[in-house]
Amino acid sequence: MTVVFLCVFRFIMPHSQTILYAMSEEQRRQLQQQLWNIANTLRGKMGADEFRDYILGFIFYKYLSEKIQRFADAELAQENLHFAALKESTEEGRAYIAALEEAALGELGYFLKPSELFHAIAMKGSNQEDEHKLGDSHNFILADLTRILKNIEQSTLGTESADDFVNLFEDLDLTSSKLGNSEKEKNALVAKVLTHLDKIDFNLSDSTADVLGDAYEYLIGEFASGAGKKAGEFYTPQPVSTLLAKLVTAQKQTLKSVYDPTCGSGSLLLRVKREAKQVDKIYGQELNRTTYNLARMNMILHDVHYADFDIKQEDTLERPQHRELRFDAIVANPPFSAQWSASQLHMSDDRFSVYGKLAPASKADMAFVQHMVYQLAEEGTMAVVLPHGVLFRGAAEGHIRQYLIEQLNCLDAVIGLPANIFYGTSIPTCVLVFKKCRKNPDNILFIDASQHFDKVKTTNVMRPEHIQKIVDTYKARSNEEKYSHVASIESIKANDYNLNIPRYVDTFEAEEAIDLAVISAQLIELDKASLTTDATIAAFCKELGIAPPFAQV
Structure with a gap:
């Protein structure tokens, strides 16, 4: 195969593979433990939310390297060549690399040269590099690593994937004193982490497993549990994510689009992709820059093609980036009772103006609901986690709640969750499910799942059976004593549109x-x-x- 033909030939990969989790439990556990042990190499130097950025960034770099190498080796197979062995110093080697770069940018959206692969840098850091490729025999790699990460981002400039890679590694600061007091100490620590990571097989050749993606999710969850209050900025506990995903896919398994206006690390969006048979495109918006970078990495690492996700970094309430779109499924875990501007300028915004009231500046919960309802497709489903206060607080929130029920009639279900299931807060929460075209417009389903959990140390955990019971009850829309009740709109009106669950589900236990x-x-x-x-x-x-x-x- 000639270099010219190489430009045309493609090792075709699906733009968006369904995430499969068919790995063995032992395989999952071992990789999780290996990665966590490596992460703890950095732990003594910095806090959980800080060393998270380094270890996840390095894992992502390794993933990109292995993916580009698999792609390039497949393209070179007929020539009996290997990407890592191509000589960048020869004319023939440069010709092959240029052709592979063009192919990779169209298919994968980024490119790395053979000398920039993770293994090459890890070997150099451990002083075992291939001399004829890397030249210098010393093992100082910080400058090389900084250049390579920048090159990954710059390789996408002018391409369709540019927005998904720009500034992707900006939080991986290799000059930080948190890595060591001297350049030598910093280099030694980074080299040690890369060397350990280099020994792990991510098993990317197995298209029936998402071992790395699953382990990555595990690490994000572990970092969240160690980050306290900050965890709410980037991670929704897996049981809650699973519940929301199951609810929005309960009646529709093929989705054109799914959206999260406060997407954090993107784990909730990926959970919907896992539960659905097909999701054509993923949309999200995130305010925090570091978390936004993490979300983009998370998408790519879970093999979501760059053309199949669109995540923006901005304030959703003040500057929505997808307001012209309507989504089949919307899921969200907004920051509880966050502050927002509540500016009167929003009264001319279609998202809020029809209600005649704005959510209070000190509690943006209802503002997020208004925003999401506006973006929901006519046949779509939306599930959002909120603090219990949205069910009964008065004033502007009470007015908005009444409008949602009386005028829009889009509230489909209210689900009470156990207390103490979120990182950083022990308050009880609820899930509100919304639909614009409801099959049951005369009633709203109430579920009290607050007592259905297992106690694990100091935290309450919803098990699969607890989640499935909620989903089954939602699908069946059934009454169950002390658990669920289908309340008529008239009864809700009689309660002055107060949605406090005990008003509808009697859980009183007589002595x-x-x-x-x-x-x-x-x-x-x-x-x-x-x-x-x-x-x-x-x-x-x-x-x-x-x-x-x-x-x-």
Whole structure:
């Protein structure tokens, strides 16, 4: 195969593969433990939210390297050549590399040269590099690594994938004093981490497994649990993500689009992709720059093609980036009771103007609901996690709640979740499910799942059976004593549009009746036993020649 033909020939890969999780439990566990052990190499130097950026960035770099190498080796197979062995110093090698770059940018959206591959840098860092390729025998790699990460981003300039790679590694600061007090210390630590990572097989050749993606999700969750309050900025606990994903795919498995206006690390969007049979395109918006970068990495690492996701970095309420679009499924875990501008300028914004009221500046919960309802397609489904206060707070929030029910009639279900299931807060939360074209316009389903969980140390955890019970009840729209109730719109109106779950699902447990005659008989027997015991003690005291410790009758 000639270099010219190489430009035309493609090792065709699907733009968006369905995420499959058919890996063995042992394979999953081992990789998770390996990666966590490597992550802990950095732990003594910085906080959980800081060393997260380094280890996830390095894992992502390794993934990009292995993916480009697999792609290039497949293209070179007929020539019996290997990408890593191409000589960048020869004219023939440069010709092959140029052709491969053109092919890779169209298919994968980025490019790395053979000398920029993760393995090459890891080998150089451990002083085992291939001399004829890398030249310098010393093992200082920080400058090389900084240049390579920048080159990955720059390789996409002018291409369709540019927006998805721009500034992707900006949080991986290799000059930070947190890596060490001297350049030598920094280099040694980074080289150690890369060397350990280089020994791990990500098994990218197995298209039936998402071992790395699953392990990446595990690490994100572990970092979230160690980051306290900051975790809410980038991660929704997996059971909650699973519940939301199952709810929005309950009646529709093929989705043209899914959207999360506060997408964090993107894990919730990926969970929907996992639950659905097909998702054509993923959309998200995230305010925090670091978390936005993490979300883009997460998409690419889960083999979502760059053309199949569109994640923006901006304030969703103030500057929505996808407002002209309408989505088949919307999922969200907005920051609880966040502050927002509540500017009167929003009263001319179609997202809010029809309600006649804005959510209070100190609690943006209802503002997020208004935004999402506006972006929901006519046949779409939306599921959002919110604090319980949105169910009963008055003033502007009460007015908005009434409008959603009375005028738009789009609230389909209210689901109460257990307390203490989120990182950084123990407050109870709820899930609101919205549909614009409801099949049951005369009622709203209430589910009280607040007592359905397992206690794990200091946290409450929803197990698969707890999640499935909620989903089954939602699908069946059934009444179950002390668990669920289908409430008529009239009854909700009678309650002044207060959605507090105990008003509709009676979970009162009557105390067991007390049989006073039985209690009296037990007291009599106790009294008799006490007299016998007193007599025994008195006898012992008499033998000892001391007075008993109680008054004798």
